[in-house]
Amino acid sequence: MAITGVLRPGHVAMRVLELKPALKHYVEVLGLVETGRDDKGRVYLKAWDEIDHHSVVLREADEAGLDYMGWKVASAATLQRLAAEVEASGLASDMAWIPAGEHPETGERFRFTVPTGHVMELYADKGKVGNGCGTDGPDINPDPWPDGLKGIAPSRFDHCLLYGDDLDGTVKLFTEVLGFSVAERVMTSADKNFMIAAFLSCSNKAHDVAFIRQPVKGKLHHASFELGSWEKVLRAADILSRTKTSIDLGPTRHGITRGETIYFFDPSGNRNEVFSGGYIFYPDKPAITWFDETLGPAIFYHDRQLNEAFLSVFT
Structure with a gap:
């Protein structure tokens, strides 16, 4: 099947009450890999077999829950087309473009709220950091899994x-x-x-x-x-x-x-x-x-x- 529009879930951004115990859980127990932090106090993580820079974003807040979900789309042209179609549908609210770099290694994102009240966003570009499976890079003679996995170690969000x-x-x-x-x-x-x-x-x-x-x-x-x-x-x-x-x-x-x-x-x-x-x-x-x-x-x-x-x- 040719997937030419929305490719996959790209990231989930969640609120946690305290960052330190949350990170212990997500890194040591669940087994995600930390890939970065930003000046807003957010921490970025990925599962071991994900190529992109991050799939989980955590930030400390007074209330736990979901900030938003991000969806990877096939191309910059697809992003523009879907953003226009979401806007024309009359089914979304609070639409906005988030500039490139607001997430590290991530291009511009189109954000909107769906009728159930959930914030979604579409994006086309995110930096690739690999999965640690090959000494010459993830695409050259890779091993089936990397060394040093922790905890449960899921392969993806x-x-x-x-x-x-x-x-x-x-x-x-x-x-x-x-x-x-x-x-x-x-x-x-x-x-x-x-x-x-x-x-x-x-x-x-x-x-x-x-x-x-x-x-x-x-x-x-x-x-x-x-x-x-x-x-x-x-x-x-x-x-x-x-x-x-x-x-x-x-x-x-x-x-x-x-x-x-x-x-x-x-x-x-x-x-x-x-x-x-x-x-x-x-x-x-x-x-x-x-x-x-x-x-x-x-x-x-x-x-x-x-x-x-x-x-x-x-x-």
């Missing part, structure tokens, strides 16, 4: 699950303007046209971002990082237990996306996920539909029942 009120408007913007597909959805049985949740893909993954309808604006349920296997998810559980990290749920499997998963919290209460598995998605694949009475196995396939804290705790 993968997706976010977000809570907001105007699910319909946000899905419309992502599908009709940004070119995403609905891979899976949750509908009510009483009104089969009423959507509770949408899992959206801009690639051939089961989802690159997901939204759940809740009477709030701009909330983060979790930021997720990819592991290569169920065995690595179990290893992550061992590391979380050994480091006395607060575990939310798992290890278990999702019905939605088929992914194997474990959820846990950073010291500020932001929920993280590491997962593996899923399936290959292509745009001609019909959307998988779940209904509210099957939400238990849809979310927790093994337990087959909902955990209220999982649904009600967010930042």
Whole structure:
């Protein structure tokens, strides 16, 4: 499949209550690599197999949660085209261009707020720092992984699950303007046209971002990082237990996306996920539909029942 518009999730910017314990969590436990800091006090990190300069941005604030998600697009021309289409859609607000260099090693970004209240941005350029897999560079005779990995060591930042009120408007913007597909959805049985949740893909993954309808604006349920296997998810559980990290749920499997998963919290209460598995998605694949009475196995396939804290705790 030729991906010519939005390529992938590029970065997630999160607020933490205290930077020092947050960094210990994200570097020593989760296993991200610090790549820089700026004069605003923000810290930039990446997963080991990501080539770009950063995929996670942390800043200290009085309230935890999501600042914004960034999306890498195919080219500068694509950035200009999509920015114009977002503006013309009438579905976004608070649109602004962020100048090149406001993030280190990053070109200009087009920022906007979607109907669920989440801030998104598009960008085309980010400096490449490699993954440490080759002595002559990441593209010349590379090894399968680098030395010195810490903690859980996910290979990439993968997706976010977000809570907001105007699910319909946000899905419309992502599908009709940004070119995403609905891979899976949750509908009510009483009104089969009423959507509770949408899992959206801009690639051939089961989802690159997901939204759940809740009477709030701009909330983060979790930021997720990819592991290569169920065995690595179990290893992550061992590391979380050994480091006395607060575990939310798992290890278990999702019905939605088929992914194997474990959820846990950073010291500020932001929920993280590491997962593996899923399936290959292509745009001609019909959307998988779940209904509210099957939400238990849809979310927790093994337990087959909902955990209220999982649904009600967010930042």
